[in-house]
Amino acid sequence: MRERPTLRSVALKANVSIATVSKVVNGIAAGVSEATRKEVEAAIEELGYRPNRVGRSLRSQRHQAVGLAIVDPSPRFLADPFTTNLVAGLCNQLNTNGFGLLLYGVMPGKLSESSLIRQSEVDAICLNPSGTRDEREAAMELVSGLGQPLVVFQDRPVQNLQDVCFVRQDDAGGAELLANEVMKRPRRRAVMVIADIPWPAVENRVAGFRKVFEARGVQLDLVTCDETDSQAISSGIAGYLDDHGVPDVIVGQNDQIAIACIDILTARGLEVPRDVAVTGYNAFPFTGLSRPALATVRSRAYDVGVTAASAILERLENGRFRQREYVLPLELVPGNSAP
Template sequence: MGRVTIQQVAKAANVSPSTVSNLLNGRTERMVPATRERIEAAIAELGYRPNRAARQLRTGRTQTVGLIVPSVGNPFWGAFARELEVAALAVGCSVLLCNSERDPERERRYVEELWEDGVRGIVLCSSLPTLDHLADVVARGLRLVTFDRPAQPGDPDSVVSVSIDNHVGGFLAGSHLTSLGHERLTFVSGSLASVNRTGRFRGFCTALEAVDLDPTAMPLWTGFEDTPFGDVEAAEVGRRAAHALFSGTEEPPTGVVAINDMTALGFCRGLRDQGLRVGSDVSVVGFDDIILADLYDPPLTTIRQPIARMAALALGEVLDDGDREPGRSVLLRPELVVRESSAPPPVGGVPERRTAEVRASDLRASDVSTTDGAVR
């Protein structure tokens, strides 16, 4: 039996070949679900495999997409990589994954290598404030889609962004805790020197201002010198933050918003080290809704990103043939997911530590791995 053609798929699905082509190239925003399901069923039944070599000759593009994430050490990025790969495989593409640890020079090397290998479309997830280090490659024709980073002044005109509204996410997290009655709040993060993190923190501050709380009077935890962003060491950054905040002489917070779920889970571990109960003694809210959030005890209140939809949108943009307007931003709304790690503040404030299993002074620098080459 010969190779199955796109025309055979179209006939089996009762659509035109151009409609099948639209699906294969990620152009599905105007396609009704029933049509998409018929085409996918026909592809599966006939065993159709797109001819990559022919497509490259026809479009001038390889069907390999580059994906650059901060680090799959954070499960959120591993989950995003998987969703992007699932979407890519459905349309006959493959994905090359790189971990940049938010180092501009490392990103540039990866982009140059991918370009030299014929990759013409890359999804970039580091959310650094500027794309200057990639401007010359973009000028050569690279199709660059930034993820979790809305368009910034000075970006090349051709760059497209797909992101949630991080300001709204930070606002939802902060407002959830203030609505429960918390007045002493802390924001815990690694470095805020990225667009997405800055947006989350500003949203948190807006939530406090909405109930006449002064954000400048609230502690802001941005990690240690040896863990600038904490993408690899996020849990340990959170744990160390908990020890520092609850081992001092100042009145500790009753509610905490963490930059991501791994930092939040580390913070929860730090509270338990000191005999404090997550939820009843101190409320903790994360960000991302990774799979571990619902599995933790108690389950973590968090801000959910529509990760599968965002991955499909990012892939569609990076494979676009030029029909869409360049330089646009796709901004999605995040969702608050309330679980058991958040509750009204305890009467009388946070109780004294019940145990002293691990003190802040016991956390040696050697307990936390460092990241060479990360942005300082």
Template sequence: MAAKRPTVTIKEVAEAAGVHFSTVSRALSPATRARVNPAIVARVEETARRLGYRANTAASSLRTRRSHMVGLVVPDLASLLFPAILNGIEHTLQEQGYLTIVADTANDPERHRRILSAMVERQVDGLILASAMLHDAVLDEWLDGPAPIVLINRTDDSGRAPAVLSDDLRGIGLAMEHLAGLGHVRIGHVAGPQTLSTGATRRRGFAAAGAALGRRALPVAEAASFSREAGRLACAALLDAHPATTAVVAANDLLALGCYDALTARGLACPGDVSVTGYNDLPLMDLVDPPLTTVRFRHRDMGAEAARLLLARMAGQETAGDVLLRPELVLRGSTAPPSAAVGRGGAGPAAGGRRSPPRARR
């Protein structure tokens, strides 16, 4: 068996580099490296590599009472929404020497509670939560805990933790203005779950935009979850109750794909019979048929903003409440002016030129 390699100390690196050991500590820490002359940083890093120095993070944590770990909790790690958000968070935190630990609640409150407890027990320095419910008893348990919290993509009704969000009121307004500009009057909304801020706020945005356009009491069907299947069921219910609907504003892209399925099941075409808009601009939404008109916000920017906000809170700085990211409408092939034949009963496609029913592109 090979002999165990002796541990190289920070003092040995300092002696070999010809600097004080405190300079080595500052030069090797992303949080303090900018305070050291770049030439000295390069010399210290080269010396540390040559000697095989590894920082003793456990000892550093005991000394500073900081773990340099941040917990990120998401509701569904398989969602296409989170990779770019996570990239923005990790890149920003790594620049300051923080490691990100990611956990998935699967939208289970008890699992959420266990994850938060485990992360705080492991002394994470802060938490970024994409898992908050609108009325969140689990979150209430940790808002006054030892780790500062920042919410992302969702918020709760207490307002005690700052959040980084898309401006959902404006985003849904953009979709409504686009459809109204095309000539649609009979517009319905497939809403997300009202237990989540994204579902509730986008529904409010739909109602507000309808009122601003002089179209009150527009029909709404609430989906049980932000999933394609829930979108199909909600859209089917909407069309059953309001068969003359010519456009549907869906609260997210997966719900919009469910609307495609509901239309196909009725022999209706998008956008020939019913136009559809989504929200989020997830990857591949330009590759479905028809390509989805949707509301986009910059996912990576959302992650980076949340990380910067948490860094400020961990440093004890005052923060100025929520950060709203400006959305934009991405125009694609799922919206068009309404057909002249709007009196259908839902038993089949209206007469006239139609696109084929939507299908996945290969």
């Protein structure tokens, strides 16, 4: 049987030291020229060398894994496009640097009972919280108390927590961009259709729209519904229309809700945007299926995941987070649904 290649055999093949091979394997650039790195990588490829993950873990006291807890009452939490893109960015960046991702879907109020908290062995933890601000802070404090580096997604910093980094996109700023686009024409009343689960990103979007609308004297009503259920979305907006009449603007918390609203309006003989302006949020690829083209804001969900992974890797390497908070700016995607 052919012997499994080792660091030593790779070093002999590339005519370098074992220490140099170790640096290349672990992604350390210091003291390794580009030419040497390529020679070592060629030797690794030719010999079929694979790092011993268990041995590396024992030597470095690392598990080469990061845990992610998503607090969401829906068992289909990964069906949400924002969550899917965030997880993809986080996972890909970690994988590229030799780390795995352990994903946990957690029901609200059950975080303390999750295996991530009770027994999982990871080098750092990411948390995507939902619920009221008090509930989210309690979740952050619980995870922070484990003594591991923590990254919190889409929420504002909590000052008394240590060794924590907050990564989010600028949802309030994105909402303001969209609201100003809508206000290129006179409006008097708007309704925003949002999830019945308090998400920090949605709170920021509501705040952004409200800031612009109130400054222009526009009334903003809120309709809550189960965003994962198309029938619930339809019933929510239909009920509002029946009770309050047709508003000047309908704002979807996300593009899925906005497209559902367009369908309801069309079924009632209303034309978008002639009778009602409609906006979405996130601009994921399926948004292009909307007719008319949806006015929205382009999400940075994937970049949020990449940024978080990079922050974690740097923290594990240097012992501290470089920044307390990362806020990624958003861009407007104009559309015919809200000229």
